[in-house]
Amino acid sequence: MMRTVDLIQKKRDGEELSTQEIQWLIEGYVDGTVPDYQMSAFAMAVYFKGMSMRETRDLTMAMVATGEVIDLSAIAGIKTDKHSTGGVGDKVTLILAPLVASFGVPVAKMSGRGLGHTGGTLDKLESIKGYQIERSQEDFIKQVQEIGVSLIGQSDNLVKADKMLYALRDVTATVDIIPLIASSVMSKKIAAGADSILLDVTVGDGAFMKTIEDAEKLSETMVALGKEVGRKTIAVITDMSQPLGQAIGNRLEVLEAIQIMKGQGREDVTHFICELAQLMLELAGVEKTLEEIHEHLVNGKALEKFEALVAAQGGDLQDLYRPSTAKVVTEIKAEESGYIEALPALEFGLFAMRLGAGRAVKTDALDYETGIVFEKKVGEAVESGETIAKVYSQEILDKKLLTEFQKNVKIGRVQLLPKEIIKVIS
Ligand code: URA
Numbered sequence: 318m319m320r321t322v323d324l325i326q327k328k329r330d331g332e333e334l335s336t337q338e339i340q341w342l343i344e345g346y347v348d349g350t351v352p353d354y355q356m357s358a359f360a361m362a363v364y365f366k367g368m369s370m371r372e373t374r375d376l377t378m379a380m381v382a383t384g385e386v387i388d389l390s391a392i393a394g395i396k397t398d399k400h401s402t403g404g405v406g407d408k409v410t411l412i413l414a415p416l417v418a419s420f421g422v423p424v425a426k427m428s429g430r431g432l433g434h435t436g437g438t439l440d441k442l443e444s445i446k447g448y449q450i451e452r453s454q455e456d457f458i459k460q461v462q463e464i465g466v467s468l469i470g471q472s473d474n475l476v477k478a479d480k481m482l483y484a485l486r487d488v489t490a491t492v493d494i495i496p497l498i499a500s501s502v503m504s505k506k507i508a509a510g511a512d513s514i515l516l517d518v519t520v521g522d523g524a525f526m527k528t529i530e531d532a533e534k535l536s537e538t539m540v541a542l543g544k545e546v547g548r549k550t551i552a553v554i555t556d557m558s559q560p561l562g563q564a565i566g567n568r569l570e571v572l573e574a575i576q577i578m579k580g581q582g583r584e585d586v587t588h589f590i591c592e593l594a595q596l597m598l599e600l601a602g603v604e605k606t607l608e609e610i611h612e613h614l615v616n617g618k619a620l621e622k623f624e625a626l627v628a629a630q631g632g633d634l635q636d637l638y639r640p641s642t643a644k645v646v647t648e649i650k651a652e653e654s655g656y657i658e659a660l661p662a663l664e665f666g667l668f669a670m671r672l673g674a675g676r677a678v679k680t681d682a683l684d685y686e687t688g689i690v691f692e693k694k695v696g697e698a699v700e701s702g703e704t705i706a707k708v709y710s711q712e713i714l715d716k717k718l719l720t721e722f723q724k725n726v727k728i729g730r731v732q733l734l735p736k737e738i739i740k741v742i743s
Pocket of ligand 1: 401402403483492497498499501502525
């Protein structure tokens, strides 16, 4: 008879678990026969001893089997999906999904919520009055058939093991380990049913992966998992050493996404999103130049699709364009002249969280209106006294917070040239 304690011990001693052992453990965890305390000991053993590729694949498939697998075959064409391993100011999905859909490639995506310093697409969408993230499977499919795009929350019936395991990992310091992240992400993507998957693997201060080597390893693992089950999968390693684009905070990020979809966004983030769109389209067999893709931002095609998406999910199109109602806007000025050398994503993500834009625990209520908008980013010159950022808050910022903000803006003599896409792994 199999016993959980023996499997924990096996992993603790650095041995490989068999396919059956992994299946037994995951099934037991989901049906309640393996308690949380044993699963956390197991997760910690994996944290220290790792898993082979075979074990990671078995874990992923055992997790997929703990819920439904969505059948998207009723939707014509190659269905696409994307996933980010998390970041600060990451509003990519809001733009990328309608942009790709505006070329006739269906995007059927389930998104997640933010936690801690990272943001989540669902929270950003819910900052739009009326937007509903819950949809039945039939409605989800019908919407993609009708308008080519749907962005919803993950159904409770999908990958039950991940919901339980992720909550456990979150409170047992076992989130940031490659086999557990890879199986968590890929089990959800496989269950969500799309034919092709673009993985945005963030690296840097504000991401789970702190080094390029680790990001490469995670990317290779996830790409291999996707391909093994017949999904076209590529990973893009992207910079999360500073926040993405200008805004952090739910409403503020929706507004930045709209700016980008009007062709009026920052050049770097706009270019980055066009590059991701090109890759996603390519996965679906559609070849487009960056110019052709950019044209859909300038001519309103992507924004039109975004409006159709918001309307289809109950969102109020007038509220969509409403500015933030945060009561206080504080301009942060440069204290010296030079180049911005660093804007650490983690620190600013945590700062925005304290303003109410993020959650410390899953049950925290969000303030959709608060956050930060950067006017200067890494590599740009500033004069002393020039505005670097605007902070949107509900109360006047106290001196301690202001000092902390200033401390995190690094101004120096070196002009760095940040690159959004570091590497593509396919
Ligand atoms: N995102 C996920 O979905 N799972 C992880 O484990 C980490 C990031």
